[in-house]
Amino acid sequence: xxxxxxxxxxxxxxxxxxxxxxxxxxxxxxxxxxxxxxxxxxxxxxxxxxxxxxxxxxxxxxxxxxxxxxxxxxxxxxxxxxxxxxxxxxxxxxxxxxxxxxxxxxxxxxxxxxxxxxxxxxxxxxxxxxxxxxxxxxxxxx
Amino acid sequence: xxxxxxxxxxxxxxxxxxxxxxxxxxxxxxxxxxxxxxxxxxxxxxxxxxxxxxxxxxxxxxxxxxxxxxxxxxxxxxxxxxxxxxxxxxxxxxxxxxxxxxxxxxxxxxxxxxxxxxxxxxxxxxxxxxxxxxxxxxxxxx
DNA sequence: GCTTGACTTAAAGTGCACTTCATAGTTTAT
DNA sequence: ATAAACTATGAAGTGCACTTTAAGTCAAGC
Numbered sequence: 616x617x618x619x620x621x622x623x624x625x626x627x628x629x630x631x632x633x634x635x636x637x638x639x640x641x642x643x644x645x646x647x648x649x650x651x652x653x654x655x656x657x658x659x660x661x662x663x664x665x666x667x668x669x670x671x672x673x674x675x676x677x678x679x680x681x682x683x684x685x686x687x688x689x690x691x692x693x694x695x696x697x698x699x700x701x702x703x704x705x706x707x708x709x710x711x712x713x714x715x716x717x718x719x720x721x722x723x724x725x726x727x728x729x730x731x732x733x734x735x736x737x738x739x740x741x742x743x744x745x746x747x748x749x750x751x752x753x754x755x756x757x
Numbered sequence: 758x759x760x761x762x763x764x765x766x767x768x769x770x771x772x773x774x775x776x777x778x779x780x781x782x783x784x785x786x787x788x789x790x791x792x793x794x795x796x797x798x799x800x801x802x803x804x805x806x807x808x809x810x811x812x813x814x815x816x817x818x819x820x821x822x823x824x825x826x827x828x829x830x831x832x833x834x835x836x837x838x839x840x841x842x843x844x845x846x847x848x849x850x851x852x853x854x855x856x857x858x859x860x861x862x863x864x865x866x867x868x869x870x871x872x873x874x875x876x877x878x879x880x881x882x883x884x885x886x887x888x889x890x891x892x893x894x895x896x897x898x899x
Numbered sequence: 900g901c902t903t904g905a906c907t908t909a910a911a912g913t914g915c916a917c918t919t920c921a922t923a924g925t926t927t928a929t
Numbered sequence: 930a931t932a933a934a935c936t937a938t939g940a941a942g943t944g945c946a947c948t949t950t951a952a953g954t955c956a957a958g959c
Contacts (some may be wrong), residue, residue, distance in 0.1 A: 618938090619935085619936070629917090631918060631919080632916090632917065632918085634937090634938090639916095644767075644785070650926090650937090652935085653937090658885065658888070659893075660793065662888075665888075668859055670916095671856070671858065671859045672856065672859035673820065676916065677914090677915095686887070689881070689882055689883050690879035690880050690881055690882025690887070693870055693873050693874055693882075694869060697870035697874060698821050699865070700866050701867060703786060703863055704863050707860050707863060710856055711787060711853065711856050711860065714849060714852055717814035717849060718814075718846075720816050721842060721849060724842050725842050728835055728838060729839065730844060731835050732835055732836065737832035737833070738831075738832050739831070739832055740832025741831050741832070742829055745828070745832070746803065746804075750803075760905080760906085762905075762906090772906085773948060774946090776907090777947060777948085779947080781946095792906075792907090792956085793907065794906055794907080794955090795906085812946095818946065818947095819945095
Protein backbone atom coordinates (compact mmCIF):
# COMPACT_ATOMS: atom_id res chain seq x y z
CA UNK A 616 0.00 0.00 0.00
CA UNK A 617 1.21 3.48 -0.91
CA UNK A 618 0.39 6.92 0.45
CA UNK A 619 -0.71 9.78 -1.77
CA UNK A 620 2.74 11.32 -1.72
CA UNK A 621 4.44 8.05 -2.61
CA UNK A 622 2.15 7.55 -5.57
CA UNK A 623 2.80 11.11 -6.66
CA UNK A 624 6.52 10.39 -6.65
CA UNK A 625 6.11 7.08 -8.50
CA UNK A 626 3.80 8.42 -11.21
CA UNK A 627 5.17 11.93 -11.55
CA UNK A 628 1.71 13.39 -10.98
CA UNK A 629 0.83 15.69 -8.06
CA UNK A 630 -1.45 14.55 -5.26
CA UNK A 631 -3.88 17.20 -6.44
CA UNK A 632 -4.02 15.63 -9.89
CA UNK A 633 -4.57 12.19 -8.36
CA UNK A 634 -7.48 13.56 -6.35
CA UNK A 635 -8.79 15.27 -9.47
CA UNK A 636 -8.70 12.02 -11.45
CA UNK A 637 -10.51 10.27 -8.64
CA UNK A 638 -13.16 12.98 -8.43
CA UNK A 639 -13.72 12.72 -12.17
CA UNK A 640 -14.28 8.97 -11.80
CA UNK A 641 -11.18 8.04 -13.73
CA UNK A 642 -10.15 5.76 -10.87
CA UNK A 643 -11.75 2.72 -9.23
CA UNK A 644 -12.55 3.25 -5.53
CA UNK A 645 -9.32 3.77 -3.59
CA UNK A 646 -8.95 2.00 -0.22
CA UNK A 647 -8.87 4.23 2.87
CA UNK A 648 -7.16 3.93 6.24
CA UNK A 649 -8.99 4.43 9.57
CA UNK A 650 -8.07 8.11 9.32
CA UNK A 651 -9.65 8.16 5.88
CA UNK A 652 -6.26 8.55 4.19
CA UNK A 653 -5.98 7.04 0.70
CA UNK A 654 -4.09 3.76 0.40
CA UNK A 655 -3.15 3.02 -3.18
CA UNK A 656 -2.51 -0.60 -4.21
CA UNK A 657 -0.14 -1.81 -6.92
CA UNK A 658 -3.07 -2.27 -9.26
CA UNK A 659 -4.17 1.32 -8.55
CA UNK A 660 -0.75 2.47 -9.68
CA UNK A 661 -1.05 0.42 -12.84
CA UNK A 662 -4.42 1.97 -13.39
CA UNK A 663 -2.82 5.40 -13.15
CA UNK A 664 -0.21 4.27 -15.68
CA UNK A 665 -3.04 3.39 -18.02
CA UNK A 666 -4.57 6.85 -17.59
CA UNK A 667 -1.19 8.42 -18.22
CA UNK A 668 -0.85 6.44 -21.43
CA UNK A 669 -4.25 7.65 -22.60
CA UNK A 670 -3.38 11.25 -21.69
CA UNK A 671 -0.14 10.87 -23.63
CA UNK A 672 -2.33 10.01 -26.61
CA UNK A 673 -4.29 13.21 -25.87
CA UNK A 674 -7.45 11.31 -25.07
CA UNK A 675 -9.66 13.87 -23.27
CA UNK A 676 -10.64 13.27 -19.66
CA UNK A 677 -14.33 12.83 -20.50
CA UNK A 678 -13.45 10.05 -22.94
CA UNK A 679 -11.26 8.27 -20.42
CA UNK A 680 -14.18 8.59 -18.02
CA UNK A 681 -16.34 6.78 -20.56
CA UNK A 682 -13.79 4.04 -21.06
CA UNK A 683 -13.29 3.55 -17.34
CA UNK A 684 -17.04 3.35 -16.75
CA UNK A 685 -17.23 0.51 -19.28
CA UNK A 686 -14.18 -1.17 -17.79
CA UNK A 687 -15.74 -1.16 -14.33
CA UNK A 688 -18.85 -2.81 -15.71
CA UNK A 689 -16.81 -5.89 -16.60
CA UNK A 690 -16.69 -8.36 -19.47
CA UNK A 691 -20.00 -7.60 -21.12
CA UNK A 692 -18.74 -4.21 -22.38
CA UNK A 693 -15.81 -5.50 -24.40
CA UNK A 694 -17.34 -4.63 -27.75
CA UNK A 695 -17.99 -1.05 -26.71
CA UNK A 696 -14.49 -0.73 -25.33
CA UNK A 697 -13.00 -2.14 -28.51
CA UNK A 698 -14.96 0.49 -30.38
CA UNK A 699 -13.68 3.29 -28.13
CA UNK A 700 -10.07 2.14 -28.34
CA UNK A 701 -10.44 1.96 -32.10
CA UNK A 702 -11.42 5.64 -32.05
CA UNK A 703 -8.37 6.45 -29.95
CA UNK A 704 -6.33 4.64 -32.58
CA UNK A 705 -7.79 6.60 -35.49
CA UNK A 706 -7.14 9.80 -33.62
CA UNK A 707 -3.59 8.77 -32.83
CA UNK A 708 -2.90 8.10 -36.50
CA UNK A 709 -4.15 11.55 -37.45
CA UNK A 710 -2.03 13.17 -34.76
CA UNK A 711 1.10 11.29 -35.77
CA UNK A 712 0.46 12.22 -39.38
CA UNK A 713 0.10 15.90 -38.52
CA UNK A 714 3.25 15.93 -36.46
CA UNK A 715 5.20 14.23 -39.21
CA UNK A 716 4.06 16.83 -41.72
CA UNK A 717 5.20 19.54 -39.33
CA UNK A 718 8.44 17.62 -38.80
CA UNK A 719 9.30 17.66 -42.50
CA UNK A 720 8.57 21.36 -42.86
CA UNK A 721 10.52 22.20 -39.71
CA UNK A 722 13.44 20.13 -40.91
CA UNK A 723 13.62 21.95 -44.22
CA UNK A 724 13.25 25.30 -42.46
CA UNK A 725 16.12 24.35 -40.19
CA UNK A 726 18.46 23.42 -43.02
CA UNK A 727 17.37 26.56 -44.85
CA UNK A 728 18.50 28.66 -41.89
CA UNK A 729 21.73 26.73 -41.72
CA UNK A 730 22.43 27.56 -45.36
CA UNK A 731 21.59 31.22 -44.76
CA UNK A 732 23.88 31.37 -41.74
CA UNK A 733 26.84 30.48 -43.93
CA UNK A 734 26.30 33.73 -45.81
CA UNK A 735 27.33 36.81 -43.89
CA UNK A 736 25.20 39.41 -45.68
CA UNK A 737 21.72 38.64 -44.41
CA UNK A 738 21.36 41.98 -42.65
CA UNK A 739 19.24 43.38 -45.44
CA UNK A 740 17.05 40.30 -45.87
CA UNK A 741 13.40 41.18 -45.32
CA UNK A 742 10.85 38.66 -44.12
CA UNK A 743 9.22 38.63 -47.54
CA UNK A 744 12.53 37.79 -49.21
CA UNK A 745 13.24 35.08 -46.71
CA UNK A 746 9.91 33.45 -47.33
CA UNK A 747 10.45 33.59 -51.10
CA UNK A 748 13.92 32.10 -50.74
CA UNK A 749 12.52 29.36 -48.55
CA UNK A 750 9.77 28.52 -51.00
CA UNK A 751 12.25 28.59 -53.89
CA UNK A 752 14.45 26.13 -52.04
CA UNK A 753 11.49 23.85 -51.50
CA UNK A 754 10.79 23.74 -55.22
CA UNK A 755 14.37 22.85 -56.05
CA UNK A 756 14.16 19.89 -53.71
CA UNK A 757 10.90 18.57 -55.21
CA UNK B 758 -6.89 40.53 -52.47
CA UNK B 759 -9.23 38.45 -50.32
CA UNK B 760 -11.94 39.40 -47.84
CA UNK B 761 -12.04 38.06 -44.29
CA UNK B 762 -14.68 35.51 -45.21
CA UNK B 763 -12.78 34.28 -48.24
CA UNK B 764 -9.64 33.77 -46.21
CA UNK B 765 -11.67 31.93 -43.59
CA UNK B 766 -12.90 29.57 -46.28
CA UNK B 767 -9.44 29.08 -47.78
CA UNK B 768 -7.67 28.45 -44.49
CA UNK B 769 -10.43 26.67 -42.58
CA UNK B 770 -10.11 29.18 -39.72
CA UNK B 771 -12.93 31.47 -38.60
CA UNK B 772 -12.78 35.23 -39.13
CA UNK B 773 -12.70 35.54 -35.35
CA UNK B 774 -9.58 33.39 -35.17
CA UNK B 775 -7.96 35.43 -37.93
CA UNK B 776 -8.65 38.61 -35.97
CA UNK B 777 -7.35 36.94 -32.82
CA UNK B 778 -4.08 36.01 -34.52
CA UNK B 779 -3.72 39.55 -35.76
CA UNK B 780 -4.42 41.02 -32.32
CA UNK B 781 -1.80 38.72 -30.83
CA UNK B 782 0.74 40.02 -33.37
CA UNK B 783 1.05 36.72 -35.15
CA UNK B 784 0.41 38.48 -38.44
CA UNK B 785 2.19 41.26 -40.33
CA UNK B 786 0.03 44.37 -40.81
CA UNK B 787 -2.95 43.52 -43.02
CA UNK B 788 -3.93 46.02 -45.75
CA UNK B 789 -7.27 47.81 -45.31
CA UNK B 790 -9.83 49.12 -47.76
CA UNK B 791 -11.26 52.68 -47.55
CA UNK B 792 -13.99 51.24 -45.32
CA UNK B 793 -11.29 49.81 -43.09
CA UNK B 794 -12.13 46.26 -44.17
CA UNK B 795 -9.19 43.82 -44.13
CA UNK B 796 -7.74 42.88 -47.50
CA UNK B 797 -5.56 39.80 -47.29
CA UNK B 798 -2.87 39.27 -49.93
CA UNK B 799 -1.56 35.95 -51.20
CA UNK B 800 1.48 36.28 -48.98
CA UNK B 801 -0.81 36.92 -45.99
CA UNK B 802 -2.49 33.61 -46.73
CA UNK B 803 0.85 31.87 -46.92
CA UNK B 804 1.72 33.48 -43.61
CA UNK B 805 -1.44 31.99 -42.14
CA UNK B 806 -0.42 28.62 -43.55
CA UNK B 807 2.86 28.98 -41.72
CA UNK B 808 1.03 29.71 -38.46
CA UNK B 809 -1.21 26.73 -39.03
CA UNK B 810 1.83 24.53 -39.53
CA UNK B 811 3.29 25.76 -36.25
CA UNK B 812 -0.02 25.22 -34.46
CA UNK B 813 -0.14 21.72 -35.93
CA UNK B 814 3.20 21.16 -34.22
CA UNK B 815 1.56 22.44 -31.00
CA UNK B 816 3.81 25.47 -30.84
CA UNK B 817 2.08 27.79 -28.35
CA UNK B 818 0.80 31.17 -29.51
CA UNK B 819 3.31 33.10 -27.38
CA UNK B 820 6.17 31.22 -29.02
CA UNK B 821 4.84 31.90 -32.51
CA UNK B 822 4.59 35.52 -31.45
CA UNK B 823 8.27 35.46 -30.58
CA UNK B 824 9.20 33.86 -33.87
CA UNK B 825 7.11 36.31 -35.87
CA UNK B 826 8.64 39.27 -34.04
CA UNK B 827 12.09 38.07 -35.08
CA UNK B 828 10.92 37.40 -38.62
CA UNK B 829 9.60 40.95 -38.95
CA UNK B 830 12.96 42.32 -37.84
CA UNK B 831 14.58 40.84 -40.94
CA UNK B 832 17.85 39.13 -41.77
CA UNK B 833 19.84 40.04 -38.67
CA UNK B 834 17.76 37.68 -36.49
CA UNK B 835 18.44 34.49 -38.42
CA UNK B 836 20.54 32.94 -35.68
CA UNK B 837 17.86 33.48 -33.07
CA UNK B 838 15.21 32.09 -35.38
CA UNK B 839 17.34 29.05 -36.12
CA UNK B 840 17.58 28.52 -32.39
CA UNK B 841 13.83 28.81 -31.92
CA UNK B 842 13.04 26.47 -34.80
CA UNK B 843 15.54 24.02 -33.35
CA UNK B 844 13.54 24.04 -30.12
CA UNK B 845 10.35 23.39 -32.06
CA UNK B 846 12.14 20.45 -33.63
CA UNK B 847 13.21 18.97 -30.31
CA UNK B 848 9.70 19.33 -29.02
CA UNK B 849 8.27 17.71 -32.13
CA UNK B 850 10.55 14.72 -31.70
CA UNK B 851 9.38 14.25 -28.11
CA UNK B 852 5.75 14.51 -29.14
CA UNK B 853 6.13 12.01 -31.98
CA UNK B 854 7.93 9.66 -29.63
CA UNK B 855 5.15 9.88 -27.05
CA UNK B 856 2.46 9.28 -29.62
CA UNK B 857 4.29 6.29 -31.01
CA UNK B 858 4.55 4.76 -27.54
CA UNK B 859 0.82 5.27 -27.10
CA UNK B 860 0.30 3.84 -30.59
CA UNK B 861 2.03 0.57 -29.74
CA UNK B 862 0.10 0.14 -26.51
CA UNK B 863 -3.19 0.98 -28.17
CA UNK B 864 -2.46 -1.45 -30.95
CA UNK B 865 -1.82 -4.31 -28.56
CA UNK B 866 -4.92 -3.37 -26.55
CA UNK B 867 -6.93 -3.47 -29.74
CA UNK B 868 -5.75 -6.90 -30.78
CA UNK B 869 -6.28 -8.08 -27.20
CA UNK B 870 -9.92 -7.05 -27.39
CA UNK B 871 -10.24 -8.73 -30.77
CA UNK B 872 -8.98 -11.98 -29.28
CA UNK B 873 -11.39 -11.64 -26.34
CA UNK B 874 -14.30 -10.99 -28.67
CA UNK B 875 -13.80 -14.39 -30.27
CA UNK B 876 -14.60 -15.97 -26.92
CA UNK B 877 -18.27 -15.82 -25.97
CA UNK B 878 -17.96 -16.12 -22.19
CA UNK B 879 -16.59 -12.75 -21.16
CA UNK B 880 -19.68 -11.84 -19.18
CA UNK B 881 -18.02 -12.70 -15.91
CA UNK B 882 -14.69 -11.02 -16.69
CA UNK B 883 -13.91 -8.36 -14.11
CA UNK B 884 -11.75 -5.35 -14.85
CA UNK B 885 -8.98 -6.74 -12.70
CA UNK B 886 -8.96 -10.00 -14.64
CA UNK B 887 -8.94 -8.17 -17.93
CA UNK B 888 -5.96 -6.11 -16.93
CA UNK B 889 -4.09 -9.22 -15.79
CA UNK B 890 -4.90 -11.01 -19.03
CA UNK B 891 -3.71 -8.00 -20.99
CA UNK B 892 -0.45 -7.80 -19.09
CA UNK B 893 0.07 -11.58 -19.49
CA UNK B 894 -0.41 -11.24 -23.24
CA UNK B 895 2.15 -8.46 -23.35
CA UNK B 896 4.76 -10.64 -21.73
CA UNK B 897 4.20 -13.43 -24.23
CA UNK B 898 4.86 -11.03 -27.06
CA UNK B 899 8.09 -9.71 -25.55
C1' DG C 900 -36.28 53.49 -47.02
C1' DC C 901 -35.30 49.35 -45.02
C1' DT C 902 -33.72 44.84 -44.35
C1' DT C 903 -29.90 41.64 -45.07
C1' DG C 904 -25.43 40.43 -44.61
C1' DA C 905 -20.74 41.66 -44.73
C1' DC C 906 -17.56 44.01 -41.96
C1' DT C 907 -15.55 46.69 -37.51
C1' DT C 908 -14.22 46.83 -32.26
C1' DA C 909 -13.49 45.78 -27.24
C1' DA C 910 -14.81 42.88 -23.88
C1' DA C 911 -16.73 39.03 -21.85
C1' DG C 912 -17.42 34.05 -22.04
C1' DT C 913 -16.11 29.03 -22.81
C1' DG C 914 -13.97 24.48 -22.16
C1' DC C 915 -10.29 22.00 -20.80
C1' DA C 916 -7.04 20.16 -17.43
C1' DC C 917 -5.38 21.02 -13.94
C1' DT C 918 -3.73 24.06 -9.60
C1' DT C 919 -4.14 26.68 -5.66
C1' DC C 920 -6.50 28.13 -1.61
C1' DA C 921 -8.75 27.98 2.80
C1' DT C 922 -9.73 25.26 6.42
C1' DA C 923 -9.20 21.54 9.27
C1' DG C 924 -7.79 16.88 11.25
C1' DT C 925 -3.59 13.60 12.32
C1' DT C 926 1.08 12.00 13.15
C1' DT C 927 5.89 12.71 14.18
C1' DA C 928 9.94 14.98 15.81
C1' DT C 929 12.08 18.13 19.16
C1' DA D 930 3.45 20.90 24.06
C1' DT D 931 4.17 22.85 19.98
C1' DA D 932 5.66 23.07 15.33
C1' DA D 933 6.36 20.66 11.02
C1' DA D 934 4.68 17.66 7.77
C1' DC D 935 1.28 14.77 6.20
C1' DT D 936 -3.64 14.05 5.13
C1' DA D 937 -8.54 15.56 3.92
C1' DT D 938 -12.37 18.58 1.62
C1' DG D 939 -14.91 21.88 -1.53
C1' DA D 940 -14.39 25.83 -4.02
C1' DA D 941 -12.11 29.17 -6.44
C1' DG D 942 -8.33 30.34 -9.56
C1' DT D 943 -5.17 29.73 -13.70
C1' DG D 944 -3.56 29.55 -18.50
C1' DC D 945 -4.45 28.55 -22.95
C1' DA D 946 -6.74 29.14 -27.37
C1' DC D 947 -10.12 30.46 -28.96
C1' DT D 948 -15.46 31.99 -29.28
C1' DT D 949 -19.25 34.72 -28.52
C1' DT D 950 -21.53 38.95 -27.59
C1' DA D 951 -22.81 43.66 -27.97
C1' DA D 952 -22.88 47.60 -30.43
C1' DG D 953 -22.00 49.77 -34.34
C1' DT D 954 -20.56 50.99 -39.74
C1' DC D 955 -21.13 50.11 -44.70
C1' DA D 956 -22.96 48.46 -49.49
C1' DA D 957 -26.42 45.95 -52.11
C1' DG D 958 -30.98 44.40 -53.25
C1' DC D 959 -36.19 44.66 -52.93
